[in-house]
Amino acid sequence: MAGIKDIALAANVSLSTVSKAINGKADIGEKTRERILKIAEELDYHPNAFGKSLKNKRSENVGVIICRESRPLSGNPFYSRVLEGIEQELDLNNYNLVLHMLSGEYRGKLPKMLRERKVDGVILVGPMQSHFIKDLESVNLPTMLVDPKVNENHLNQVIIDNEAGAFLAIQHLINNGHTKIGFNSDELDHQSFIQRYSGYAKALKHNSIELNEQYVNATGWELGYERVLAMLELPDPPTAIFSTNDINALLGYKAVKAKGLSIPEDISMVGFDDIEMATMSAPPLTTVRVYKEEMGSIAARYVLDELSENPVSDLTMTVAVKLIERDSVGPVKGA
């Protein structure tokens, strides 16, 4: 409610002096500064965001755009954690987060926050349509992609160390004696899935295990049930299955139960992501943990850095990953 002019009046100084006192400028005497600051405190002064932004051309907002997936299962648990990480970092630096969800197909109309320049930077999380990204470049704001669908290598991005994670997972299975390892994934139309496949293949090769095409099934969306069911009905079924995300691993659980088998006695399962659900399943799922909040805060820190006086550009940063051993992996049967 109290404005800068109320303070000026109370302190018997000019508007400029008040502004300088509050913004810590040098051009002001020490005693008057303290006096003004005290009065501001008493009046519970907070700068009006509009006036400030208008003059400074800074909103102190950063936009976050999330692709509201047609497939809510895999989208939600992952992205809401990333969002938390972003918010936390932004809040720490006194920035606001303005959120937008992209629904359906992009029709060439940028979100309001971008059109009206309500944000100083923007973070895109999840798979985005490429012509949206193209349009977005025209607004020319500091931008950061989090786990993008394709590698927009001219843009800044934070990605997951997918290959290493998958390698870890497969190696762990191999260490347990498994050699017949299934690969259960949604369509390989996302770089994360592709890289996880690559890690799978490399781990096999590294252990001189031949890749059996029958064991890799990467089709459709969230068809983990159908896919592992199909694998289990193979003449020579795998003894372990690696799923490129936890959702599909958990969907796979139902298939192995439907076949009357049990985890990990008959078949071992490993996932990827480490969503909350992974701890609740029976048995709790061994999976590779992705530090989602960290991805978010890295992205936020980066955008904030771009906004600072001397930004250091770093095009793509990869966040590490960790294998979390729970109870869904056991030694291969009859070993």
Next chain:
Amino acid sequence: MAGIKDIALAANVSLSTVSKAINGKADIGEKTRERILKIAEELDYHPNAFGKSLKNKRSENVGVIICRESRPLSGNPFYSRVLEGIEQELDLNNYNLVLHMLSGEYRGKLPKMLRERKVDGVILVGPMQSHFIKDLESVNLPTMLVDPKVNENHLNQVIIDNEAGAFLAIQHLINNGHTKIGFNSDELDHQSFIQRYSGYAKALKHNSIELNEQYVNATGWELGYERVLAMLELPDPPTAIFSTNDINALLGYKAVKAKGLSIPEDISMVGFDDIEMATMSAPPLTTVRVYKEEMGSIAARYVLDELSENPVSDLTMTVAVKLIERDSVGPVKGA
């Protein structure tokens, strides 16, 4: 990039005229309006949000404050859906959503968006500390609570028809022959849980079943495993268990499996909320669905309405609920 004065220049009119044309004021000729609008279109003009807000004293933002729970399990899946509903409704009405998460204890410092009046209204989702709500009232913005912890009956709120939902669930169990029905809940410190308990009790009474105190266990947070385990170890264990949220129901699944029992053959389970996880469990969980997106959009619509010229105040609105029958309840054993 293009401002109102660029248009004025191009159209050879004054700033005022441009503004009137764009904002659809009457005080302007039809031909000039069209001419100006066309030029604005060509120049891809979008009003500068700061200038506009400064003059209008409207940000066209609404704030959403979510309580980042210490218990991420129950918080996340529920609130992220509410958030989606809010965003969708706001977007439809050309408003932006600025998000803030309340972490830990409230230290008397309102979030930036409130202090600096960056939002025209605010939606609170989830359990909030009461002195935060008190402070919030001082900023005097249109406010809406979504599923608040306690009934802030002087504030506007959208709540769940918890009692009816629980009644439905219990009645469904009773229709399947169950009379020994457990009540598995987190601490009854949230009005939703209290009301669900009330529905539980009413349904029993309505069917002349005496409430057995041994069957009600409402302690701690997310101790569904421990609680149903305890119930199952009772001399005369229940044949069905109602959980006040899906998380605890699913946690209960693990306990019944640990006892070597199976669902729904040996014991029936019903949850509340209908989170995504409920469809993935084995067996899929029968639960009462809460329309989370709808709660969000109702809240948003309400705040928007308060902002309109002639608001209609409606203090608390209750959203209906629906029993979703899946595979976790069956007839009572030996019936």
Next chain:
DNA sequence: ACTAATATCGAAAACGATTTCGTAGAAAAT
């Protein structure tokens, strides 16, 4: 045809902050 009403437009103030630049006085240098 003359006045009155109406329609269309523009000049200028306002919103709340920041910043540039000028100026008065004090301190330092000569």
Next chain:
DNA sequence: ATTTTCTACGAAATCGTTTTCGATATTAGT
């Protein structure tokens, strides 16, 4: 003591809009 350099402050412009109010031109009324 005079000039020069600093220091501390204020007046005014500015950011991009909207709005009020006055002015002109057009139309209607008599």
